[in-house]
Amino acid sequence: MRRLAHPDADIRARALGLPRGRPVVALLGSPEPLDPELSATVLPVLRTVLSEARRAGAVVLTTGADLGVAHLTGLASEALDGAGPRLVGIAPGRLVAADDAEPRPGELPLNQRHDTAVLVPGSRWGDEVPALLRVVDAVARKRPALVVLLGGDEGARAALVEHLGHDRPLLLLAGTGGLADELVSGALADEDIGVLARAGQVAVVHVDEGPERVLAVLRGVLGSKAGTPLRADVPTLALWPRLRFRAPDARPVVDPGFVLDYPLLADAIHEANEVIAPALHECEVESLRARERGRLLASAAILAGFATTSFAALQVWLRDVPWPGVLVAVAGAAAAVLAVVSRGADDVEFRSRAELLRALYFDHLSTPPPKNEAEREERVRALVTAVARHRHEPVGAA
Template identity: 35%
Template sequence: MGDGRSVFTLDFGAGRQALAARVSDRDGLEAAVRDLGLTGPRPAVAIVGGANGMTDADMERTSAVVALALLPTFAATRAVVVDGGTDVGVMRLMGRARDTFPLVGVAVEQTVVLPGRSAGPGDPAPLESHHSHFVLVPGTEWGEEAPWLADTATVVAGSAPSATVLINGGPVSADDAAESLRSHRPVLVLAGTGRLADRIQAVRNGARDDDQVAHLAEHPLIHIADVSDPAAVRRQLTALLRPGG
């Protein structure tokens, strides 16, 4: 194609396939999303957060809130969910939890292993095989997908509301959250899931941290809900996805 995109099918085996778009520039992203069948306007939720840095306890708490709060909200709002697409941490949880909602993984192609291909140099990660769609973007390093992930959620939503959910997280997740804020997208931080999410809550409660975390904590589009109260998480996310919310 001459507009910086291509669309193809990924075959993970065991009857699992996903439609993927390879995007080489920003101009091709909107057309690629359309080619993937993700036409809007439709609410979109970007999920950002922990990968290899999550403990077993973090994963257990996150699994519970995904099942009790996030999945019902996705179903009720008919949201498209966007995340980093690899088979680790929060992204693995989202893939394993997925039922019928579209789940779009956005990843730098050179940092992942496509099904049926050998791993290249470096430390590439496999894609999570339960995702329904993937957007593969240019770059060479982890974290370069952050602006693409935010932009994909924006394009998918169109005129519909969108929100970001931050679960656990490290430095890349801080960049992801910052990209959502630059897109004027509210970010719901799930306190109690560990690391960055808990640091943001601590700053809100008066603790000191580095400038990046402090900026996130002080931003008016940052909202915090405690993972121990799934009903409150569901209420807050539903409100953010309500038109005018």
């Protein structure tokens, strides 16, 4: 536990027992209990955040009190059984109980899963925000620093204005209420924080879409250099085919910050990401697998053709030796077979299915908003049926 002498005290990572030059993930939310159903949905997401932060060597910051997001972060860390990242809680000193002391009226206990607690002079939530941002600067230095917003209130708003003002990335978890949903819905579009969010590096993931989408954003940020734009880049094909195919990570179909520019499409994008995006990714992976197999066979055919030429030259040189002629025949036959097989290896079926699903994705976004909840549910059911048809029926019938 570390205490700051005054709110504007100079913060140095080593003085607080923290590492320097590490990526930082700050988990911000409202300092109040979360709805049990929402907590059950958020907990797997937080486990993914902590696991990826550990892999990237990142430090995770919360408010530290055993309540709300910080409490769930402690549960997620406990589920990782000691394989989590360094957890640091930053809280107003008069709102939390020191060490293991019994909390007095108006105080909250500190979450015991946090490794370090930094107590800031103050008696209300929000007093810790300036110190939290200085801790981010002290630890991250030139490494990436990502804020993940779950819900959020006025204290989180002040932190985000400062964070976005430094052109740092932000991940909004839509569906968690509070400030996160207000930003996604466009309710704050005319305010400073709305302008900064639309102009900044912001990704939007609905909490119901699961940890996979969050993981893609985390890897894009924590695996990059500071200042790298938050976007979904398409990986370039390797020059030489690989013997062992590795499926690429799922990537968002539309830019992660698209929802902020067009908030009326937020529900449609969420539905498309839940229903269409998984099938689309599966078809794209199968198409890439077939294409990689075709490239591998074509490369083998080229090598067999080169071997044929080499053995033929050897046969000319060794006129009275019969074995190069045998090798010429074997290599030539292999080259011919591989050339024929490679032409049929690049199966267009999954590529066609992927294009149909991609067209369905954007067709769903272009549909006018439903008039009521019943119409929305009917559209989702129709979307599920269309995805199943494009995914399983013969391509000509789709």
